Amino acid sequence: MATGRDQVLGWGLVGLSISIFIYYTAWIIILPFIDESQMIHNFFMPRVYAVVIPLSSGVLGLLIIGLFVGTTMLKSSQKEKKN
Incomplete structure (x- = not known):
């Protein structure tokens, strides 16, 4: 049986994975369609x-x-x- 600490760690890893996925998707799919003079480009490599x-x-x-x-x-x- 999973303890509370294991569940918190698991949800933390899920949250980190979702955050990385959203960042990467925005970086690769959405950012090329935004004008390079926009400030949002400063948040991406x-x-x-x-x-x-x-x-x-x-x-x-x-x-x-x-x-x-x-x-x-x-x-x-x-x-x-x-x-």
Whole structure:
């Protein structure tokens, strides 16, 4: 059963995810249609980061997953050699 603290953490993560989704959607879909002289452009990074940040996050995530799988396989094969 989830405790109250776990639920607060879960809802916090959901809220953070929704906030990031709304920011990214506005940045990529809505902002190009707004004139660049408008003040709202000051709240967003340059659009090149819209590609760089998710791409680098994906590469980093795949690297971490690959390292985890590799170390797990290495430990497993070392255990089999000892037995």
